[in-house]
Amino acid sequence: MTAEIEVGGARLRLLPERAAYLPGAGWLLVADAHLGKAASFRRLGVPVPAGTTEATLARLDAALAATGARGIVFLGDLLHSARGRAAATLDAVARWRDAHAALELTLVRGNHDRHAGDPPPSWGVRCVDGALRLDGLALAHDPEPRPGAYVLAGHLHPAAVVGRRGPDRLRLPCFHFGPAVGVLPAFGAFTGMQVLPRGPGDRVYAIAGDAVRAL
Numbered sequence: 001m002t003a004e005i006e007v008g009g010a011r012l013r014l015l016p017e018r019a020a021y022l023p024g025a026g027w028l029l030v031a032d033a034h035l036g037k038a039a040s041f042r043r044l045g046v047p048v049p050a051g052t053t054e055a056t057l058a059r060l061d062a063a064l065a066a067t068g069a070r071g072i073v074f075l076g077d078l079l080h081s082a083r084g085r086a087a088a089t090l091d092a093v094a095r096w097r098d099a100h101a102a103l104e105l106t107l108v109r110g111n112h113d114r115h116a117g118d119p120p121p122s123w124g125v126r127c128v129d130g131a132l133r134l135d136g137l138a139l140a141h142d143p144e145p146r147p148g149a150y151v152l153a154g155h156l157h158p159a160a161v162v163g164r165r166g167p168d169r170l171r172l173p174c175f176h177f178g179p180a181v182g183v184l185p186a187f188g189a190f191t192g193m194q195v196l197p198r199g200p201g202d203r204v205y206a207i208a209g210d211a212v213r214a215l
Contacts, residue, residue, distance in 0.1 A: 001211040005203065007182055008136035008150030014175050014205050014212045018185045019134050019150070025134060028069035030060070031076045031141075031154025032110075032186035035089060056188050057096045064100070071103060075154040075184060076110020076141025078119060082185075083129070087185050090120065100167060108132050110141035135162060145180040148166040157186040159193035160206040160215055171195065177203040 001127040003014045013021040031117065065070070069205060098103075105125040119125045131140035131151070138149035143156055152204055160174035173185035176196050186193065198204060204215045 001194075001213075003205050003212040003214060005177065005205075007025040007152070007177060010135060012152075012185075013067070014040050015061050015063055016210045016212050017066065017209050018187045018207060019060075019063045020184055021063075021067040021069060022134070022137075023067075028063055028067060028072045029075060029139065029152060029184060030063075030072055031075040031184040032157060032188060032191060033074060033188035034077055034186070034191050035093060036123060052188070053092050057210060059187065060096070064103075065067075072105050073139055074103045074105070074125075075139060075152065076108055076113060077154065078107050078110075078113060078125070079117070092118075094122060094126055103215070106132065106167055108139055108141055124126060126187075129132040135191060143181045143183050151181040152184065153170040153181060154184050154186065156183050157191055157193045158183050158196050159185075160204050161195055162206060162208075162215070172208055174215075177205075178179045 004013055008025055009023060013023060017022060022029065023048055033056055035056060107125050107127045109127055109129050118127050131138040131146060133149065137149045138146045139149055140153045142153050142155035145151060145153065153162065158174050159171045159175040161169060161171055164170045171193060173193055176183045176184060178199060179201060205212050206215055
């Protein structure tokens with residue numbers, strides 16, 4: 001189950017796959033995929049699970065199938081680090097890209113992208129700095145207000161707390177919309193989360209399984 005809101009004069013569909021869809025543009029918005037993060041940790045000797053890149057790509061496939069998007073805009077931190085550019089990671093993404101050759105891919109560079117470097121040219125990703133403007137929206141990585149636009153961004157990996165205290169209390173990924181900035185949940189299968197302060201009038205939508213619910 002999805003949810004829909006309007007921001008910056010545009011309709012936005014919130015997906016349980018931790019992405020958002022702009023029907024007017026045909027774009028899927030994905031923040032903080034952090035591809036190669038687990039490989040980066042393993043290269044540092046940290047024993048973390050394998051298979052997170054495949055899980056992230058499978059989630060992308062599910063979001064594309066649910067929306068029929070013609071393009072994806074990555075709101076920063078597509079690759080986690082230079083250490084994460086392992087052969088297995090690059091090969092998995094290359095195979096995924098070959099299966100979606102007609103898809104338009106754009107990366108709004110984030111802080112991790114500046115250290116990891118741009119994706120390989122064979123992935124066919126257009127890379128931009130700052131923010132990508134679309135009518136009344138600014139698609140960015142850093143969740144900072146911008147004059148004349150509503151900002152959709154990532155970087156913070158927002159979470160919502162639901163349930164009572166104790167064992168029934170959960171932290172769930174969420175979409176967090178303030179008066180001038182909306183923050184998307186981290187998309188990657190191996191990312192952390194943090195609960196953001198909720199101001200007056202903020203709208204928060206938690207992701208619980210295959211549903212997006214307003215809190």
